[in-house]
Amino acid sequence: MKDNQSKNDKIFDIIKDNTFITENEFDDALSILSSMNKNQVINYHTILEKLIKKWKSLEKKPKILLHSCCAPCSTYTLEFLCNYADITILFANSNIHPKQEYIKRSEVQQQFIKDFNEKTGNNVKYIEDEYNPKHFLQLTKGQENEPEGGSRCVTCFQMRLDIVARYAKNLKFDYFGSAITLSPKKNSKLVNELGFEVQEIYKVKYLPSDFKKNNGYKRSIEMCNEYDVYRQCYCGCIFALKKQMLKD
Numbered sequence: 001m002k003d004n005q006s007k008n009d010k011i012f013d014i015i016k017d018n019t020f021i022t023e024n025e026f027d028d029a030l031s032i033l034s035s036m037n038k039n040q041v042i043n044y045h046t047i048l049e050k051l052i053k054k055w056k057s058l059e060k061k062p063k064i065l066l067h068s069c070c071a072p073c074s075t076y077t078l079e080f081l082c083n084y085a086d087i088t089i090l091f092a093n094s095n096i097h098p099k100q101e102y103i104k105r106s107e108v109q110q111q112f113i114k115d116f117n118e119k120t121g122n123n124v125k126y127i128e129d130e131y132n133p134k135h136f137l138q139l140t141k142g143q144e145n146e147p148e149g150g151s152r153c154v155t156c157f158q159m160r161l162d163i164v165a166r167y168a169k170n171l172k173f174d175y176f177g178s179a180i181t182l183s184p185k186k187n188s189k190l191v192n193e194l195g196f197e198v199q200e201i202y203k204v205k206y207l208p209s210d211f212k213k214n215n216g217y218k219r220s221i222e223m224c225n226e227y228d229v230y231r232q233c234y235c236g237c238i239f240a241l242k243k244q245m246l247k248d
Contacts, residue, residue, distance in 0.1 A: 062174035092129035177207030
């Protein structure tokens with residue numbers, strides 16, 4: 001019990017310090033989290049399901065701006081969320097190196113959205129942020145030798161969540177979130193904690209998630225095969241690429 005409590009301390013500290021009170025607290029994930037026992041293991045997919053249940057009870061279909069790091073992470077994520085919300089994908093990934101790889105992932109993302117819309121009848125939209133790798137390198141200066149999953153990755157998550165939240169606020173979306181929690185290699189607990197911290201800064205609701213749950217990652221692989229989606233062999237940044245090259 002004590003281990004779970006210590007692991008949950010950060011999210012409950014975020015709840016305690018969060019001054020962002022929405023007009024409709026019933027569809028704010030923090031209100032769901034605040035009702036939980038601190039000793040309880042937090043399943044962010046369950047939190048999302050509770051949020052969806054509230055939308056359905058109110059016959060509400062919110063507008064969500066979803067950051068996507070690559071087409072594979074958006075596959076099952078879109079299949080799942082499009083049942084309950086209007087989704088726009090934001091491709092904001094200045095961490096990706098080299099530029100040719102960035103362009104390829106952007107094109108693959110757009111093609112998948114086009115094919116997905118045609119096949120399912122959905123109307124997922126696409127927005128692309130400016131590609132500015134210098135900004136990423138400035139933010140991660142001094143973290144170049146950090147291991148995968150270390151402080152450099154935290155900085156990268158923060159950078160992209162900050163961008164998607166800013167877009168969501170300016171474009172008046174109901175929620176912002178990220179498809180990155182589909183990946184089994186990414187720390188969903190960390191991503192969600194960072195998301196709620198960014199919510200407080202921009203005063204726009206964060207969508208909690210753990211899309212890998214309920215065989216989400218397995219389904220994403222199936223969908224990549226169905227749609228012939230390119231699946232990259234490294235996360236994206238120059239540091240991850242160097243590590244992959246050493247493995248090869």
